[in-house]
Amino acid sequence: MLKKLTDEQQEKLLVTAVEEFGSKGPERAAVSEIARRSGISVGVIYKYYRNKEALFDACLARSTDMLKAMIGEAVDREDTLAEACEKLIRTCISFARRNPHYIQMYHAITHEPGEKAAYYAETIEKYTAMIYTGIIRKAQEEGAVRRDIDPAYLALFFDNLLMMLHFDAGCRYYNERRKFYLGEAEDDEKMTEQLVLFIKGAFGITDSVSSGSGPVAEGTGSAQEREV
Amino acid sequence: MLKKLTDEQQEKLLVTAVEEFGSKGPERAAVSEIARRSGISVGVIYKYYRNKEALFDACLARSTDMLKAMIGEAVDREDTLAEACEKLIRTCISFARRNPHYIQMYHAITHEPGEKAAYYAETIEKYTAMIYTGIIRKAQEEGAVRRDIDPAYLALFFDNLLMMLHFDAGCRYYNERRKFYLGEAEDDEKMTEQLVLFIKGAFGITDSVSSGSGPVAEGTGSAQEREV
Amino acid sequence: MLKKLTDEQQEKLLVTAVEEFGSKGPERAAVSEIARRSGISVGVIYKYYRNKEALFDACLARSTDMLKAMIGEAVDREDTLAEACEKLIRTCISFARRNPHYIQMYHAITHEPGEKAAYYAETIEKYTAMIYTGIIRKAQEEGAVRRDIDPAYLALFFDNLLMMLHFDAGCRYYNERRKFYLGEAEDDEKMTEQLVLFIKGAFGITDSVSSGSGPVAEGTGSAQEREV
Amino acid sequence: MLKKLTDEQQEKLLVTAVEEFGSKGPERAAVSEIARRSGISVGVIYKYYRNKEALFDACLARSTDMLKAMIGEAVDREDTLAEACEKLIRTCISFARRNPHYIQMYHAITHEPGEKAAYYAETIEKYTAMIYTGIIRKAQEEGAVRRDIDPAYLALFFDNLLMMLHFDAGCRYYNERRKFYLGEAEDDEKMTEQLVLFIKGAFGITDSVSSGSGPVAEGTGSAQEREV
């Protein structure tokens, strides 16, 4: 019998679909175009995926799996929060540079106005919320981070900055927007460094884990140690 | 442009179109539905706007004008940066709550993958970049804000947080996402307060503008040494 | 504005659709072909009819309305059953000759294997069942028709013969089939005459309304009066 | 024809195909589903049958063979026509109850609008026409049946009633239709009895074959004078 789609072909299909969905959005992406570009027939797509939406969901799952894997690898329970932040920032930028289409998929779901928004959000945000909130709470308990901000909010703001970092690197609009702030040049190293400073300030992080006193004092006192 | 449509009718058309584009997305919004709901015939819409995209662009211009006006009103050259931050945050949340469709329009353009991205970005980001960078640079010069971060980056990160604030309040996906971090309840006041704390920390701002000792003075004093 | 489809065009559409559905069946008939042949666009069909099925149902309603009208006109409460039979037979044949596509529509619904069968049947059979059963029951009460057969069964058998008469005249297969029984020639007059004889015999009809005795006796006794 | 499929497998294939074609109609029946349900691969089906239509034709041949066998068994040259009628009616109902799919196949061919109609009709109607006309002509010659109706017409009307009997028992639409005449209950015995009475009346048959007086003798005696 005819060999099933090789893993390579299935890979090609998903990669192509991610590119189409990511770059055009779920509505404008055409199944027939995905078929044409991936070199397989329309029919076979519908053998593997019930309909266009199922194909999109598979692309999404793939994208969010990659994102989660990326984040999972970047996070090491042994790291200080400062280390974790810097690693995450570096990893996010690097991932987005190498995989802009996954970032575009991620952005595509944020555009969902309907009922699927909750389902989409769950595929990735539940995970990041848990991870980041956990790390931050622990750091607060250890006194490494200011305590006058709810860890949930800290995690949200932190993820907000990481999402934007992703979009800056992976989405056309954000890339154009960045230029109005930073000019034409793309200096990922400087971006990393500056964002680390920004976030450490926001978190009230001291690189050395000072013992001791109340959160506010630490939070502000630690500003001196933010020196680069 | 033809002048048979009264200003009121044009207003109605744009408001309706913004609602449709915002709530359904640019693809799912139907010109005929906009015509029906606005009480203006399809033919007239096409007299005023070359095609659906031109109508969308007009909606976008309107949305970004509203955003710019909102920001312009919130910014007062006499304010301290801390005051400006808090005012902007409050205004953003309030605006997004009252005008979710404008925020959705704003989000829609961030999804633009093609050449129009630069044009879209220019309609709003150029303005915010200029405003925020100006304020921050001035604050740095006055010693009110840390100087070890480039004002352009500070402005970008600040705007990142404000954009996400908008989307949280106006877009379905971000709203669902927020729940994974903060739970079901929506407490705009707490959000404001927490984000103000976060940003102040990031900016190295202290509330007291008093001279003399204490963390603020130290914080700003050291900022000068951090000079880039 | 563009004039709505004229009555003439709507008529053309339905006539064409009846032809397509009747000759090809609901599955093989193509909306695009109906559009092409009726000289109107696909889009306008979907303006007038929600989907293909709704168009089919409209064709069916038209066909069954015609059939019902035809039957209604043929039935006259003043007629004897014998007169009614002959009139109905003549009318059926004549109708089927002039409107084969309506007969084909009628036949098409008899082919429905699914849940719609009951709905389809109701559109026409409920009416004929009521009419025929009523007429026959009345004739039985008057002693003009044998009473040893339930009027409902008499009506069913009678309608069976009329349906087949329709199909003989309107459907290709039945027409071919008829040739195996009757040869190539089509003699509607003879068909009428022979079927009238057949049915009168089956009904035990006496043209003169004899008074009196039991149904069985009448039924067989009347055979003498069946003379042509 | 290839011979790798065992007879049993071929049987299974045809039985399954008849079920699919019969229950879903020729259009809605899917070759892949027939393959799946019969446990025979699609490829093999296409080795044995040029295309879907050829498979359908094979199913049809099988169905009409079954019908012919059924009729052949029911007909006994020694029977009186009255006996033959009753036997045929009983057999038809019983066959249709046990083999609805064959009846549905039979009905399916009546829907054929094209050139194949003649071919289809030949596969079954030629046979029944010959059988019924023969029996009836013989009965007329023997004086057992009225002679004022052409035996060919008598045979056609008789077969019309039998076809409808088949469809009543085997096809959804006709089953629904029957309810409008006879109500929900299905009483095959009463149907048989009533139809026998109806047909005997139509044929001018009397049960007693005794010579002498009484309605029967009159009935047949007069038949001779009705000579066409």
Added chain:
DNA sequence: AATGAATGAGGTTTCATTCAT
């Protein structure tokens, strides 16, 4: 000029048929 019905290209999806293994 304004209307909104008509147009028809283009999208999704199915399934008869083919053919590489």
Added chain:
DNA sequence: TATGAATGAAACCTCATTCAT
């Protein structure tokens, strides 16, 4: 040879855009 996955034509249906009135 038998398999059943792959193919791709063709069907339904939508909606941006046009244009007769």
